[in-house]
Amino acid sequence: MHTEEDLIPISALQHYVFCPRQCGLIHIEQIWADNRLTAEGSLLHRRVHDADDESRAGVRVSRGLRLVSHRLGLVGQADVVEFHNSETGIKLPGTNEHWQPFPVEYKRGKAKPDSSDKVQLCAQAMCLEEMLKVPISAGAIFYGLPRRRQQVELSEKLRKMVAETAQDVRNMIHSQRTPQVKYLKRCDRCSIKHLCLPRVTGIKKDIEHYMQKALEKT
DSSP states (O other): OOOGGGOEEHHHHHHHHHOHHHHHHHHTSOOOOOOHHHHHHHHHHHHHHHSOOEEETTEEEEESOEEEETTTTEEEEOSEEEEEEESSSEEOTTOSSEEEEEEEEEESSOOOSSSHHHHHHHHHHHHHHHHHTOOOOEEEEEETTTTEEEEEEOOHHHHHHHHHHHHHHHHHHHHTOOOOOOOOGGGGGOTTHHHHOHHHHHHHHHHHHHHHHHHHHO
């Protein structure tokens, strides 16, 4: 079990899966810069969090719920957690019915080719499971450009990826060493590209690899 002082942000897992160097720059070196995409994303999250909780037929909606898992050592905030009226689940205050939690993460763009958004959603669900003592089999990601939800099955493979990524992030933060990476096409979407300098760090990494190989041959 992890203490409060040892908790890492759920968002760090999303950053790490997208790019370990980005994660290190943000969570070790405290480097951040907005661009149009991140500003639009922040605005979307504020709108979601600032809206009132609501109830409609068979569904109760909670916004901005604080999440924590001492087993995984994670802390964060859910955009939306829907509670669906169900035969199983938990009893909410003031009700005698059972409600099944269903986390929903909001993203301004479209689905990514990697698993970074799914890892973030699954981490939120695993926090909810620990907090509420109820299994959660699925959640959803709402993407702003197509304006539709993508339902995500919270498989054992995805859960294992969450646990492994959380440990990788924790090891990186404890080491206080920001990884170096090669330039990739996805770097162009990163708001801290001009601070990261992926082409430069990638060249340095290639030189170090070449020198190591050369030494091994002597």
